[in-house]
Amino acid sequence: MRIAFYAPMKAPDDPVASGDRLVARNLVAALERGGHEVALVSRFRSYDRGHRERQARLARLGARLAARLGRVLAEPGRRPDLWFTYHLYHKAPDHLGPAVAAALAIPYAVAEASVAQKQRGGRFDTGYRASLAALARADCVLTLNPNDAAGVAPHLRPGVPMEPLAPFVDAAPFLSAAAGRKAERASLAARHSLDPAKPWLVAAAMMRADQKLASYRVLAEALSLIAPQSFELLIAGTGPAEAEVRAAFAERGVAATFLGQVPSGEVPGLFAACDLYVWPAVKEAFGMALVEAQAAGLPVVAGTSPGVASVVGDGETGRLVPQGDPGAFSEAVRALLDPPRRAAGGAAARRNVVERHDIGAAAAALDRLLGETRRRFHAAQAATPPFERAG
Numbered sequence: 001m002r003i004a005f006y007a008p009m010k011a012p013d014d015p016v017a018s019g020d021r022l023v024a025r026n027l028v029a030a031l032e033r034g035g036h037e038v039a040l041v042s043r044f045r046s047y048d049r050g051h052r053e054r055q056a057r058l059a060r061l062g063a064r065l066a067a068r069l070g071r072v073l074a075e076p077g078r079r080p081d082l083w084f085t086y087h088l089y090h091k092a093p094d095h096l097g098p099a100v101a102a103a104l105a106i107p108y109a110v111a112e113a114s115v116a117q118k119q120r121g122g123r124f125d126t127g128y129r130a131s132l133a134a135l136a137r138a139d140c141v142l143t144l145n146p147n148d149a150a151g152v153a154p155h156l157r158p159g160v161p162m163e164p165l166a167p168f169v170d171a172a173p174f175l176s177a178a179a180g181r182k183a184e185r186a187s188l189a190a191r192h193s194l195d196p197a198k199p200w201l202v203a204a205a206m207m208r209a210d211q212k213l214a215s216y217r218v219l220a221e222a223l224s225l226i227a228p229q230s231f232e233l234l235i236a237g238t239g240p241a242e243a244e245v246r247a248a249f250a251e252r253g254v255a256a257t258f259l260g261q262v263p264s265g266e267v268p269g270l271f272a273a274c275d276l277y278v279w280p281a282v283k284e285a286f287g288m289a290l291v292e293a294q295a296a297g298l299p300v301v302a303g304t305s306p307g308v309a310s311v312v313g314d315g316e317t318g319r320l321v322p323q324g325d326p327g328a329f330s331e332a333v334r335a336l337l338d339p340p341r342r343a344a345g346g347a348a349a350r351r352n353v354v355e356r357h358d359i360g361a362a363a364a365a366l367d368r369l370l371g372e373t374r375r376r377f378h379a380a381q382a383a384t385p386p387f388e389r390a391g
Contacts, residue, residue: 001370002037004073004080004100008046009092017261018206019288023144024086026168026288027111027366030359031084034367039080041069041100047092048127055126062095069096070103082106082374085134088113093130098137107139107377109370111165115151140373142366145285147306163369167286167311168362171353174295177268185273188234192257199337200232202274202298204262204289207239211283214324216245218280218303222329224252230337234274236262271296275346276336281308282323294318295353299345301332311357317349 012024101108119128277293286307300318314320319332
């Protein structure tokens, strides 16, 4: 199929790294691996922080762009077979996909949509209503976070399927990085004066003054409860709240090695050189780094939620604890400082990703689900009288 891909939150080629960008890139890669031709049809970013006037302007601009895009994609040789939107919610509604799909008479698929009823009538009301309007036009919805399903289902047309899609990565670079663990560990130890005999804990996340900062603060407090000489801590990431993140660890007396922004191509090597991934995951959907770390053979300690629990097996591939509980988090870390437990968890973590969260399985699932969506859409079109279809 020829697929028109759009991510209203953040385009897959956005210069700023984030989990959202990573998921978008992985989706494109999985679709291409399934044999589909994928075109990024717009970089229009509808993301807004709650300014009503700006939301209205974005909606008007989106309508104009959708009309123009509909004309462009209708040209010979450019018409897609399906429109695919990734990450649709009140802060980043899809003003393009429903209109273009309707104009071209092609199916409209959505991956990772969420509905927060509390936004109705509030400062995100424009985006909230636009996201509901898009869901009402969807022909298929794929859920990466099981926590989203209950909110989305009431807004779909009868008979429109909502299918789970497990978060996934291309596991191959992480699996192959294991062979270079010894050399990578020695290199990092030399550069940052790390003790290779100690267990290395690692966290990788952006540094923003929101739930990311909250997670870093929980992590600092939790690790302050563990004997400092028993581990090394490496932190990959940067952002506007970096000073606050550094202060959180300094105030708790936790020594941390800050690596800055690690290029995506170097992440497999970094994770392979470490021993345990630690992240409180405060108010997070699932966290792609949790999947990547497991692919590298690291057990995970994380704050739990339905999304996180869908990618980390508590007691198998790591430990899950209540969100925001430093005491429980420290106990879970302390348990996995034990080498045999850590080794068993790491082996299970690698198997978990290979069997359930690798790009190959995702490519096959997407190919099947989108193929079914297209066949179902055209069967319905053929059974609909032309005057009803036009309306």
